[in-house]
Structures are given as C-alpha cells and as structure tokens.
Amino acid sequence: MKIREVVLTPVAFADPPLLNVMGVHEPFALRTVLELRCEDGVVGLGESYGDSAFADQARRVAAELPGLDVFDLPGIRRAVSRALGDTVVADRHGLIGGASIGKTLASVYSLFEVAALDAQGHVLGRPVADLLGGKARDEVEFSAYLFYKYAGHPDADPDEWGEALTPDALVEQARRMINRYGFRSIKLKGGVLAPEQEIEGIRALADAFPGHPLRLDPNAAWKPDTAIDVARRLDGVLEYLEDPTPGIEGMARVAERAAMPLATNMCVVSFADIEPAFRARAVGVVLSDHHFWGGLRDTQALSTTCRAFGVGLSMHSNSHLGISLAAMVQVAAATPHLSYACDTHWPWKDSDVIVPGALDFVNGAVRVPDRPGLGVELDPDALGRAHEDYLRCGLTRRDDVNYMRRFVQDFEPNTARW
Amino acid sequence: MKIREVVLTPVAFADPPLLNVMGVHEPFALRTVLELRCEDGVVGLGESYGDSAFADQARRVAAELPGLDVFDLPGIRRAVSRALGDTVVADRHGLIGGASIGKTLASVYSLFEVAALDAQGHVLGRPVADLLGGKARDEVEFSAYLFYKYAGHPDADPDEWGEALTPDALVEQARRMINRYGFRSIKLKGGVLAPEQEIEGIRALADAFPGHPLRLDPNAAWKPDTAIDVARRLDGVLEYLEDPTPGIEGMARVAERAAMPLATNMCVVSFADIEPAFRARAVGVVLSDHHFWGGLRDTQALSTTCRAFGVGLSMHSNSHLGISLAAMVQVAAATPHLSYACDTHWPWKDSDVIVPGALDFVNGAVRVPDRPGLGVELDPDALGRAHEDYLRCGLTRRDDVNYMRRFVQDFEPNTARW
Numbered sequence: 071m072k073i074r075e076v077v078l079t080p081v082a083f084a085d086p087p088l089l090n091v092m093g094v095h096e097p098f099a100l101r102t103v104l105e106l107r108c109e110d111g112v113v114g115l116g117e118s119y120g121d122s123a124f125a126d127q128a129r130r131v132a133a134e135l136p137g138l139d140v141f142d143l144p145g146i147r148r149a150v151s152r153a154l155g156d157t158v159v160a161d162r163h164g165l166i167g168g169a170s171i172g173k174t175l176a177s178v179y180s181l182f183e184v185a186a187l188d189a190q191g192h193v194l195g196r197p198v199a200d201l202l203g204g205k206a207r208d209e210v211e212f213s214a215y216l217f218y219k220y221a222g223h224p225d226a227d228p229d230e231w232g233e234a235l236t237p238d239a240l241v242e243q244a245r246r247m248i249n250r251y252g253f254r255s256i257k258l259k260g261g262v263l264a265p266e267q268e269i270e271g272i273r274a275l276a277d278a279f280p281g282h283p284l285r286l287d288p289n290a291a292w293k294p295d296t297a298i299d300v301a302r303r304l305d306g307v308l309e310y311l312e313d314p315t316p317g318i319e320g321m322a323r324v325a326e327r328a329a330m331p332l333a334t335n336m337c338v339v340s341f342a343d344i345e346p347a348f349r350a351r352a353v354g355v356v357l358s359d360h361h362f363w364g365g366l367r368d369t370q371a372l373s374t375t376c377r378a379f380g381v382g383l384s385m386h387s388n389s390h391l392g393i394s395l396a397a398m399v400q401v402a403a404a405t406p407h408l409s410y411a412c413d414t415h416w417p418w419k420d421s422d423v424i425v426p427g428a429l430d431f432v433n434g435a436v437r438v439p440d441r442p443g444l445g446v447e448l449d450p451d452a453l454g455r456a457h458e459d460y461l462r463c464g465l466t467r468r469d470d471v472n473y474m475r476r477f478v479q480d481f482e483p484n485t486a487r488w
Numbered sequence: 489m490k491i492r493e494v495v496l497t498p499v500a501f502a503d504p505p506l507l508n509v510m511g512v513h514e515p516f517a518l519r520t521v522l523e524l525r526c527e528d529g530v531v532g533l534g535e536s537y538g539d540s541a542f543a544d545q546a547r548r549v550a551a552e553l554p555g556l557d558v559f560d561l562p563g564i565r566r567a568v569s570r571a572l573g574d575t576v577v578a579d580r581h582g583l584i585g586g587a588s589i590g591k592t593l594a595s596v597y598s599l600f601e602v603a604a605l606d607a608q609g610h611v612l613g614r615p616v617a618d619l620l621g622g623k624a625r626d627e628v629e630f631s632a633y634l635f636y637k638y639a640g641h642p643d644a645d646p647d648e649w650g651e652a653l654t655p656d657a658l659v660e661q662a663r664r665m666i667n668r669y670g671f672r673s674i675k676l677k678g679g680v681l682a683p684e685q686e687i688e689g690i691r692a693l694a695d696a697f698p699g700h701p702l703r704l705d706p707n708a709a710w711k712p713d714t715a716i717d718v719a720r721r722l723d724g725v726l727e728y729l730e731d732p733t734p735g736i737e738g739m740a741r742v743a744e745r746a747a748m749p750l751a752t753n754m755c756v757v758s759f760a761d762i763e764p765a766f767r768a769r770a771v772g773v774v775l776s777d778h779h780f781w782g783g784l785r786d787t788q789a790l791s792t793t794c795r796a797f798g799v800g801l802s803m804h805s806n807s808h809l810g811i812s813l814a815a816m817v818q819v820a821a822a823t824p825h826l827s828y829a830c831d832t833h834w835p836w837k838d839s840d841v842i843v844p845g846a847l848d849f850v851n852g853a854v855r856v857p858d859r860p861g862l863g864v865e866l867d868p869d870a871l872g873r874a875h876e877d878y879l880r881c882g883l884t885r886r887d888d889v890n891y892m893r894r895f896v897q898d899f900e901p902n903t904a905r906w
Contacts, residue, residue, distance in 0.1 A: 141614065143622040144824060194612045196559065201619065203785050204561040344796040349767065367621050371792035378762040378793050406562060 071140050071193045075107040076132035080120055081456035082463045083421050085389055086229045088217035091261030091289035091484045092164050093474025097223045098463040099389035102128055103423055103453060106185040108140060114189030115448060117393035117423075118181040118361050122466040123159045127178050130154065135182065140189040143367070150179040163468045164483065165289055166362060166386070167339035176340060176364035183365030184397045184444070191443030198397075198444055202366055202404035209435040210402040211411040213255035213285070214247045215387070215418075216240055216275075218262040224476055235263070237274035244275060247417050253434035255283040255309070255411040261291030261484050265300050276307050283411070287312035290336055291484040294323045301328035309410070310355050310384075313337070316486055322352040331355050335386040339363075341372075348379050355410065357386035361394070366401040377407040385412035391456075392424035395436070396444040399429065403438040423453045489558045489611045493525040494550035498538055499874035500881045501839050503807055504647045506635035509679030509707035509902045510582050511892025515641045516881040517807035520546055521841055521871060524603040526558060532607030533866060535811035535841075536599040536779050540884040541577045545596050548572065553600070558607040561785070568597040581886045582901065583707055584780060584804070585757035594758060594782035601783030602815045602862070609861030616815075616862055620784055620822035627853040628820040629829040631673035631703070632665045633805065633836075634658055634693075636680040642894055653681070655692035662693060665835050671852035673701040673727070673829040679709030679902050683718050694725050701829070705730035708754055709902045712741045719746035727828070728773050728800075731755070734904055740768040749773050753804040757781075759790075766797050773828065775804035779812070784819040795825040803830035809874075810842035813854070814862035817847065821856040841871045 082098040089095075100120025107113050118124065134149040154175055161169040191198045199205045218240075221233035234243045244256055256275055260268040265288070272286055290313050292300065297314035301324060304311070312333040314324055325332045331354025338347045338356050340363070347353055356376050360369045376383045385398060385408070395416060402408055411434070424446045429436050439445025474481040500516040507513075518538025525531050536542065552567040572593055579587040609616045617623045636658075639651035652661045662674055674693055678686040683706070690704055708731050710718065715732035719742060722729070730751040732742055743750045749772025756765045756774050758781070765771055774794050778787045794801045803816060803826070813834060820826055829852070842864040847854050857863025892899040 141618045141622050144624040145622070194614070196612070200559045204559050204563070206562040341792070341796045345798065368792070371789055374759070374786070374789035375793040375796050378759045380763065 071108050071110070071112060071189065073106055073108050073135045073138050073140060076135050077105040077107060078125065078128055078132055079103045079453060079457050080125055080460045081423060081453065082120065082460040082465065083391065083419050083456055086231060086418055087220040087223050088259070088418065089219055089262040090165065090217070090259055090470065091291045093470035093481060093483070094220065094477060095389070095470060096465060096468070096473045097226070098459060098465055099419070100460065100465055100468065101391055102181065103393065104128070104181055104185050105448065106140065106182070106189055108189050112189050112192045114140060114185035114187070114192070115393050115444060115446065116181045116185035116188070117391055117397070118177065120460070121468055124177065127154055127157060127159055127174070128181055131178055131182060140186040140193070143183060143186060146182050146186055147179050150182065151175055154178060163470055164485070165336070166359070167336040170340065170342070172342055173340045173362055176368065177362045180361055180363070180365040183367065184360065187366060188443040195442050197438070197440055197442060198366065198400040199404040199438060202370060202401060205403045205438055206406040207403055207438070209437045210399045211255070211435045212253060212414045212416070212431065213257045213411040214244055214251070214253035215413055215415060216243055216247070216256060216258045218259070220477065237271045240271045241274050241278045244279065248279070251417060251431040251434055255285065255434070257285040257287060257413060260286050261288035265292060265296055265488050269300060269303055272304060272307060283309040285310055285312055285333070289313055290316040290486060292488050293486055294320045296488050297324040298327045301330065305329040312357070318343070318347045318350055318352045321347070322350040325352055325354065331382060333357055333384060335359060344375060348381065353381060355382040355384050357384045357413070359386040360397060360401055361388070366397060369401050370405050373405045373407045382409040383407055384410035387413040387415050389415045389418065391419070392422045392429060392446055393444065395429055396439070396446040399436050399438055400444055421452065421456065423448060423456050425449045489526050489528070489530060489607065491524055491526050491553045491556050491558060494553050495523040495525065496543065496546055496550055497521045497871060497875050498543055498878045499841060499871065500538065500878040500883065501809065501837050501874055504649060504836055505638040505641050506677070506836065507637055507680040508583065508635070508677055508888065509709045511888035511899060511901070512638065512895060513807070513888060514883060514886070514891045515644070516877060516883055518878065518883055518886065519809055520599065521811065522546070522599055522603050523866065524558065524600070524607055526607050530607050530610045532558060532603035532605070532610070533811045533862060533864065534599045534603035534606070535809055535815070536595065538878070539886055542595065545572055545575060545577055545592070546599055549596055549600060558604040558611070561601060561604060564600050564604055565597050568600065569593055572596060581888055582903070583754070584777070585754040588758065588760070590760055591758045591780055594786070595780045598779055598781070598783040601785065602778065605784060606861040613860050615856070615858055615860060616784065616818040617822040617856060620788060620819060623821045623856055624824040625821055625856070627855045628817045629673070629853045630671060630832045630834070630849065631675045631829040632662055632669070632671035633831055633833060634661055634665070634674060634676045636677070638895065655689045658689045659692050659696045662697065666697070669835060669849040669852055673703070673852070675703040675705060675831060678704050679706035683710060683714055683906050687718060687721055690722060690725060701727040703728055703730055703751070707731055708734040708904060710906050711904055712738045714906050715742040716745045719748065723747040730775070736761070736765045736768055736770045739765070739770040743770055743772065749800060751775055751802060753777060762793060766799065771799060773800040773802050775802045775831070777804040778815060778819055779806070784815060787819050788823050791823045791825045800827040801825055802828035805831040805833050807833045807836065809837070810840045810847060810864050811862065813847055814857070814864040817854050817856055818862055839870065839874065841866060841874050843867045
C-alpha cells in the first residue's frame with residue numbers, strides 16, 4: 071500500500087491561560103495535522119507539534135515519502151533520518167527535557183509512524199491496537215489535569231473555568247472537571263506558586279476528593295532539598311511526585327529520600343536517558359509520550375524496559391486534538407504495563423479537527439474504538455477552520471515565557487527557583 | 489478470527505551425537521508442533537520443545553483456547569496463565585539457565601503467540617514481519633554452529649559428519665558446513681574438552697577462516713578465573729565469549745577483565761534477570777530465543793531494552809525444525825537492533841515437517857519470505873512420519889546426561905568443572 075501524497079496542515083485551537091513553570095499558555099495552541107494519502111483512497115492520520123521549527127522538518131520528510139509502503143516502517147524511519155540529518159529541533163517551551171538529534175528524529179518519525187499505522191489499520195480492517203499486540207484493556211483511564219490559571223487572556227472575557235490561584239478554586243476546578251468527565255486520578259500542574267501554597271492546594275484536593283489518587287508536577291521548579299521537604303510533607307498524599315527538580319542527579323538525590331515514586335517526562339525523554347537514570351534509581355515512573363518517544367511501537371518498547379526495571383509507566387500530554395488522543399488510546403490499550411491513568415489536556419479545548427463522538431470520556435476513561443486504524447475521521451470543515459485560526463492567530467511557536475511577561479513584566483521561568 | 493481447534497503433535501527427528509557440557513545429544517530430538525485451526529480454514533503454526541513436561545502444559549492451555557480471537561494476544565496470554573497457574577516446567581537439559589514460573593509461562597505462551605501471529609498474517613495477507621513493525625532487513629544472517637561430536641550413535645553407522653574431537657576435525661566440519669550454507673560467523677559449542685584444547689580448536693578455526701567472526705560457548709563449564717584466562721588468551725580472536733562461567737556474579741567478574749563482550753543465554757533468560765545482570769554489567773550480548781522469552785513481540789521488547797543499555801543482541805538456538813526457523817527469521821527481520829548473526833542447529837537435521845524450499849540458506853543468510861504469516865506450510869505426510877518417529881523412539885524428554893553415560897560411564901556435567 072504505497073503512499074501517494076503527504077498533506078501537512080498547521081492548525082490552531084483556543085487555549086486558556088494555563089500557568090506552568092515557564093509562564094502561561096498563549097490564546098492558541100498549535101498542532102500539525104498529517105494526512106498520509108495512499109493508493110485506493112486509504113488515508114492515515116497523524117498529529118503532533120505545531121511549532122514552525124517542527125513543521126519545517128515534517129515537510130522535509132514529507133517530500134521523501136511518496137512511493138514508500140505504509141507497512142515499511144523501517145523504510146519510513148530511514149527516510150526521516152535521511153531528511154533530517156543532524157538537525158535538532160529546539161524544545162523552546164522547556165517542559166519536556168531539552169532537545170537532541172535522537173529526540174528530534176524520534177519526534178518527527180512518530181508523526182509519520184502513527185499515520186502509517188492508521189493507514190495499515192484501514193488496509194487490514196483492524197484497529198491499531200491489534201497491530202500493537204492486541205487490546206490488553208477495553209478502556210483507557212485518564213486523569214483530571216488541573217492548572218493554576220488566570221481568569222482569561224488579556225483583552226478577552228474570562229473563560230468558562232475562571233481564575234484558579236487558590237486551594238478553593240482548584241477544588242472547584244477539579245469538581246467541575248470530574249463532574250463532566252468522571253476522572254478518578256487528579257493531577258495538579260505546579261511550579262507556579264511557592265511550594266507552601268502548592269502543598270496547600272494538594273491538601274485541599276485530598277480533603278475534597280478522598281480516595282482519588284493525586285499527583286503534583288512542578289516541572290523541576292524546586293531545588294533538591296525543597297523537593298525532599300515537599301515529598302516528606304506529602305507522604306501518604308501523592309501517588310507520585312513528578313519532576314520535582316531538574317536532572318537525573320538531582321532526581322536521584324530526591325528519590326533516595328522520598329517515600330513516593332518520582333515520575334518524569336523531563337529527565338528521561340529518550341532511550342539514551344534510560345541507562346543513566348535507571349542506574350541512579352532516579353525515577354520510579356516514566357511518563358511516556360509517543361510524540362517524542364518515537365511513536366506507538368517505541369512507546370511499547372519503553373514500557374517493557376520500564377517493567378524489566380520495576381519502573382512504572384504513565385503517559386504525558388501536551389495540548390492536543392482528537393487524532394493524538396486516538397493514538398494515545400490505541401497504544402495505551404495495547405500496552406499491558408501501563409501502571410497509572412494517563413494525562414490529557416482534553417478538557418481544556420473546545421474544538422477539534424475530527425468528527426465528534428469517536429472518543430468519549432465515561433467515568434474518566436475512553437473506550438477503545440473497534441473501528442479500523444485509529445478509529446477517528448477527519449472533519450474537513452473543522453480542519454479548514456482550525457487552519458484559518460492558525461493563519462489568523464499569527465503564532466508560529468509556543469512561547470509561554472514571553473507571553474507571561476504580559477502579565478508579569480519581569481517574569482523568568484521558575485526552574486529550580488525554590 | 490476465532491480459534492476453533494488446537495492440535496498438538498509431538499514429533500521427533502534424527503539428531504547426531506553432538507557433545508556439550510551436559511553430555512551428548514540422543515538419537516532423536518523432540519519437538520511439539522502446533523496447529524491453531526481457526527474459522528474459514530485459517531491455520532496458524534507453532535513449534536517448541538518436545539519434552540513431555542512441556543507438552544503436558546501446552547495441552548492444558550490448548551483446552552482453553554477455542555473461542556478466543558487470534559488477534560487477542562493478551563487474552564491468549566491470560567488463558568496460558570490461567571491454565572498453568574504456578575506450574576514450573578523444569579529445565580532438565582540445563583543449557584538455558586534454569587526454570588521459573590515466569591519462564592514457564594513465557595515458554596508456553598510463546599508457542600501459541602507464534603501460531604496466533606501466523607494466523608493473523610494469513611487473515612491479513614501479510615508476513616508476520618509486517619505485524620512486528622516491518623522488515624528492517626531482507627535477509628537474516630546465521631552462524632555455522634560447530635560441535636565436538638562422536639562419529640555416530642552406539643549400535644549405528646557413523647553419520648555423514650563423522651567424529652570431531654580435534655582442531656583439524658573442527659576445521660573440516662566448518663569447511664563442510666560453510667561450503668554448503670555459506671556461513672560467515674562461526675560458533676563452537678564448547679564445555680566438552682579441557683579449555684586448553686578448546687582454545688586450540690578456536691585458533692585452528694581462526695587460522696583456517698581468517699575474517700570470519702568466531703564465538704565460543706562453553707555453557708558455563710569454567711570457573712571465573714579460568715574464564716578470565718581464556719578470555720585473555722583469545723583476545724582479538726573471538727567476537728564474543730558466551731556463558732564462560734555460571735551466574736550473574738561470576739559473569740560480572742569475568743566481564744570486568746575480558747576484552748571481548750560476554751554473551752549469554754544462561755544467566756539472562758527472562759525479564760527478571762535483566763536488572764541484576766545489567767546493573768552488574770555482567771553481559772555485553774544477550775542471546776534472544778523467542779521460545780523462552782515469551783514469543784516474537786517480547787523478543788523485540790528484549791531487543792529494545794538491550795539497545796537502551798548498549799547491550800548487543802544475538803539469537804540462541806536449540807535443535808529445531810522449519811516452523812521455528814521461520815519464526816526466528818520473521819522476528820529477526822523485524823528487529824532493527826540485532827547486532828550479530830543468529831545461531832541455528834539447522835545443518836544438523838535431515839528431515840522436517842514443512843514443505844521444503846520455503847527457507848533457503850544463501851551466503852549464510854535466509855531471505856525473509858514475503859508470503860503471508862510465517863511463510864511456511866505444514867507437510868502432513870512429513871508430520872505423520874515425524875510423529876511416528878516420536879512414538880517409535882520412545883524418548884519423552886531430553887536427557888543428554890544419562891545418554892552420555894553410555895559413552896562415559898561415570899560422566900557428570902562439566903558445569904564449572906575447569
């Protein structure tokens with residue numbers, strides 16, 4: 071089943087002013103949508119980062135693909151490698167652990183691997199999960215992803231979620247999100263306020279939602295001693311503490327003293343990081359993300375390596391649309407060793423590029439579609455609107471830092487601040 | 489695609505008196521052949537150990553499978569687990585690192601996973617390699633597997649290979665095998681003669697076949713100090729030294745001093761062994777074997793874990809027939825990180841259960857079939873003959889030790905003897 075044409079469409083969708091260690095989300099999140107158009111009208115879909123630096127590399131690869139077979143994943147990987155050479159796409163937003171040649175290759179390849187697997191599924195009439203070893207579960211559990219946030223973007227009305235800068239407001243945000251989606255696990259994006267305040271936020275959530283597993287992710291905002299202190303104070307409250315401090319060495323120092331496992335999507339972000347991190351016993355949970363781990367098959371390989379070392383697996387999320395959610399659901403379904411509910415930004419968006427209804431949250435989980443491929447279908451009108459939003463919004467890269475300076479003039483990232 | 493009927497056929501095929509650390513091969517090698525008969529006439533093939541203890545467990549599983557879908561590999565794995573409970577099938581022949589509950593599950597599951605993947609391939613019209621991520625190579629390289637051997641079995645004529653107990657005879661054996669199959673890499677099964685003599689054997693091979701990568705596998709016949717000494721004397725001669733001494737601790741001691749990588753299919757034989765062995769830097773090469781690593785998908789997972797730790801991957805072989813070779817070829821084709829030629833006992837047999845011609849050795853390599861599934865077809869007459877040989881030979885388990893006592897009355901295994 072040969073690839074005939076590769077169509078890449080940059081899109082944007084409205085995003086609330088969500089706060090993190092690097093600043094605040096801009097009014098639009100950017101994504102790239104891929105259509106791998108093959109013989110016989112088969113189309114494979116992919117979705118990934120929308121920064122122009124990433125999209126430029128995807129376009130270089132796209133030119134190499136026509137004529138390749140969608141079953142020839144090694145050939146597609148070679149084409150990516152050939153097109154990219156030693157290119158490094160910088161990780162400007164600083165939330166997923168820096169950039170490297172290997173991670174750039176893995177990220178760009180992932181976009182095309184997912185679309186090739188979707189196309190394979192359509193050719194074979196099987197869901198992608200079946201091409202990944204079969205469904206180990208019928209539904210995939212996700213967590214409520216809470217953010218400190220401003221009420222609205224400058225010069226705009228407050229959004230429906232309103233401001234969240236206090237423990238009470240976090241509880242209110244969680245309640246609204248859980249009522250709507252049924253999530254059990256709750257994750258708070260931290261690294262925004264002083265650790266003392268974030269501890270209070272977590273305690274308030276623990277009180278309001280007894281029995282709900284809790285996570286806190288300050289994105290390396292703390293020095294190791296602070297992290298050790300927070301871990302001590304939240305012992306018995308958190309199921310895991312995510313990236314409390316930068317780097318494998320710092321994480322290992324904290325892990326030695328923390329009662330709960332440390333999770334990461336910052337210090338273990340490629341296969342090259344595994345040996346040093348695992349030797350140092352720096353992490354107890356890896357947050358996989360097929361977008362930068364090299365696709366769905368390599369995400370499964372990561373899972374096996376984690377299992378062999380007694381390390382748990384969860385799943386990281388950036389702002390994303392329905393194609394990415396479908397890919398997350400398919401790989402999560404087919405990966406037996408996935409020990410925690412996955413993260414998703416899903417509740418924070420109100421538009422998409424896929425035909426609605428394919429992926430629904432019930433009791434915090436998405437039922438794995440039994441339809442061929444990823445199980446989702448592109449909505450051409452919605453794609454057109456999202457592309458117009460991309461053109462109209464004028465953004466070409468994610469830059470939470472500079473946008474934050476519109477709220478806090480002298481803002482600097484909070485990395486290792488406390 | 490539902491499984492309707494599971495047919496397990498014990499078979500035997502003639503085997504020469506090949507020597508190893510545990511004694512000598514009996515006149516017949518035993519295997520189990522599996523036919524997974526599904527709806528619409530689809531049949532998936534599998535092949536594994538023929539010991540009655542293994543076959544008994546396979547039969548327990550077989551009873552659980554009708555009604556399951558061949559795409560539901562997690563469901564098949566659960567059925568295996570349910571049927572076996574805490575059963576441990578003993579590793580009586582002592583050449584693949586002992587037994588455990590986990591390894592028993594992995595071994596029995598593997599038989600059914602391979603057949604399910606073959607069936608999937610037939611349903612989808614694709615080779616198994618395509619279900620494993622696509623072909624990373626078009627042909628799979630194998631090594632010449634040399635054995636010290638007796639001229640023939642007691643009360644039987646010498647076989648075509650004749651006696652091999654000297655360096656000259658090894659060179660002659662290698663020449664015959666290389667002429668016939670075109671192998672580049674050469675492996676000598678050691679642990680039979682004193683280390684001094686096996687070093688001479690390797691040196692003779694190095695002289696006779698310059699540029700051919702060489703391996704020596706004494707199956708843990710040596711104490712660590714002996715292994716360190718042999719490694720020193722064969723520095724620059726061996727591409728790897730396989731299982732020179734028993735256990736992770738001993739291997740780590742040797743690995744620290746040996747210039748060449750140490751390979752193993754004895755101290756790392758399940759995912760549970762990986763963490764201790766890799767932490768101790770005990771091995772530089774793992775010899776995968778889908779028969780006990782849990783099938784083709786878990787063999788690929790093993791490969792990824794090895795790659796992450798800079799550990800090489802090769803492939804181990806027991807005496808086997810064409811279904812197993814086909815499975816080895818498909819998984820090797822789809823596994824990018826396979827850093828050495830694979831082992832095979834193929835040259836030592838002169839019959840099979842598959843229709844001939846599907847798998848040919850050219851220049852030491854087998855071209856990956858593009859036919860659906862494993863790419864091989866059962867020959868019902870040949871299967872019938874092999875089953876009759878099984879009934880007629882009277883063997884029900886492999887026992888090289890006791891058979892060796894017909895040659896050397898007071899023989900004891902050579903494990904850690906020197």
